[in-house]
Amino acid sequence: MPDYVIIWEWIAFAIRWLHVITAIAWIGSSFYFVALDLGLLKVPGLPKGAHGEEWQVHGGGFYHINKYLVAPEQMPEHLTWFKWESYMTWISGAALLMVTYWAGANLYLIDPAKMDLATWQAILISGGSLAIGWLIYDTLCKSKLGETPTVLMLLLFVALVVMGWGYTQVFTGRAALLHLGAFTATIMTANVFFIIMPNQRIVVADLKAGRAPDPKYGKIAKLRSTHNNYLTLPVIFLMLSNHYPLAFASQYNWLIAALIFLMGVTIRHFFNTMHARKGELWWTWAVTAILFIMVMWLSSIGLNQDSLEEAEARPLTAVETRFAEAEGFDEVSNIIMGRCAMCHARQTAYEGIYHAPKGVFLETPQDIARHAKEIYVQAGLTDAMPPANVSFMEPEERQKVIRWFRQAGGGVFAGM
Numbered sequence: 001m002p003d004y005v006i007i008w009e010w011i012a013f014a015i016r017w018l019h020v021i022t023a024i025a026w027i028g029s030s031f032y033f034v035a036l037d038l039g040l041l042k043v044p045g046l047p048k049g050a051h052g053e054e055w056q057v058h059g060g061g062f063y064h065i066n067k068y069l070v071a072p073e074q075m076p077e078h079l080t081w082f083k084w085e086s087y088m089t090w091i092s093g094a095a096l097l098m099v100t101y102w103a104g105a106n107l108y109l110i111d112p113a114k115m116d117l118a119t120w121q122a123i124l125i126s127g128g129s130l131a132i133g134w135l136i137y138d139t140l141c142k143s144k145l146g147e148t149p150t151v152l153m154l155l156l157f158v159a160l161v162v163m164g165w166g167y168t169q170v171f172t173g174r175a176a177l178l179h180l181g182a183f184t185a186t187i188m189t190a191n192v193f194f195i196i197m198p199n200q201r202i203v204v205a206d207l208k209a210g211r212a213p214d215p216k217y218g219k220i221a222k223l224r225s226t227h228n229n230y231l232t233l234p235v236i237f238l239m240l241s242n243h244y245p246l247a248f249a250s251q252y253n254w255l256i257a258a259l260i261f262l263m264g265v266t267i268r269h270f271f272n273t274m275h276a277r278k279g280e281l282w283w284t285w286a287v288t289a290i291l292f293i294m295v296m297w298l299s300s301i302g303l304n305q306d307s308l309e310e311a312e313a314r315p316l317t318a319v320e321t322r323f324a325e326a327e328g329f330d331e332v333s334n335i336i337m338g339r340c341a342m343c344h345a346r347q348t349a350y351e352g353i354y355h356a357p358k359g360v361f362l363e364t365p366q367d368i369a370r371h372a373k374e375i376y377v378q379a380g381l382t383d384a385m386p387p388a389n390v391s392f393m394e395p396e397e398r399q400k401v402i403r404w405f406r407q408a409g410g411g412v413f414a415g416m
Contacts, residue, residue, distance in 0.1 A: 181238025
């Protein structure tokens with residue numbers, strides 16, 4: 001019988017690889033065009049309808065770029081559209097959300113101490129919140145608030161903070177920050193798909209028909225593009241946060257996320273001002289540093305973890321029970337607690353390790369049943385854990401982990 005855990009892990013890796021590649025392409029092109037737009041110079045002799053020009057050098061060649069505020073007089077024969085970078089980033093991210101958090105809902109998504117949800121309920125909240133968030137945001141942008149960008153941006157910030165707090169009341173800390181990132185990324189990609197691209201198509205259609213394009217479409221697209229510009233850096237932080245318990249395992253993780261959104265504004269404001277040749281606002285870095293110090297402080301006072309007594313009292317799910325009752329579980333528990341618990345503990349004992357890596361605890365039988373798949377992959381199939389085999393885990397012990405997991409039926413990936 002094929003080991004579906006191996007197949008599943010490689011599928012997840014491939015999707016994550018695609019997600020990172022497309023995100024680099026989207027963020028890179030976004031930052032490039034924002035810098036280009038802000039750096040355009042109005043010089044004599046520009047073509048009719050041109051707003052500004054820029055000379056750039058890259059890869060041994062020179063580039064002369066003109067921007068038309070609305071559109072050129074005639075439609076060019078070849079036109080490059082920048083859209084698939086955004087679309088594929090969202091599609092691959094949604095796929096990764098499904099593979100990791102929906103398929104692994106019992107481990108990564110649902111926190112019974114907060115809300116005891118069935119898997120289908122958690123998935124419905126997860127996906128539904130992303131769609132509802134876009135609809136609310138889009139409604140606000142299309143209201144009269146669209147004419148007051150600063151007020152709209154403040155409302156958007158408040159909405160993101162409220163959503164961050166809301167996610168922490170429903171999901172695990174890890175899933176809460178990840179979903180806040182997905183919520184924000186959905187707004188950004190929907191801006192491209194539903195607003196920016198359709199408006200560009202209207203302008204192109206007008207040009208082909210010989211009509212003068214309406215400038216309002218460019219203005220609307222510009223507003224959404226500005227929002228995307230300021231949201232990019234926080235989204236990257238939120239997507240990386242699931243690797244750092246100090247960010248996601250804090251009871252103040254939603255406040256940490258709020259401060260990160262403000263840091264995104266201060267950092268982008270510096271670069272936007274610099275690219276517009278309006279000076280270099282070095283004070284923004286001082287504000288950014290203060291905000292980051294506040295983030296570190298919040299994480300240090302708010303680390304949220306269950307006690308040993310709570311872990312031992314927590315009832316096992318059906319899947320976890322299957323692993324706890326499988327042949328070899330007691331022996332594997334002793335192996336893992338002896339080789340791994342010095343780092344993966346609520347109070348770590350290994351020098352230089354102050355918090356359990358990724359917030360994974362392995363010091364009770366309940367912990368081990370809960371993290372069966374991770375143990376199997378990290379310490380059974382591979383020697384990734386313990387790192388550098390610092391606790392001298394023997395090959396025979398790794399084989400016992402493999403036999404236990406497969407004896408429990410884990411190899412067919414039933415519910416893990």
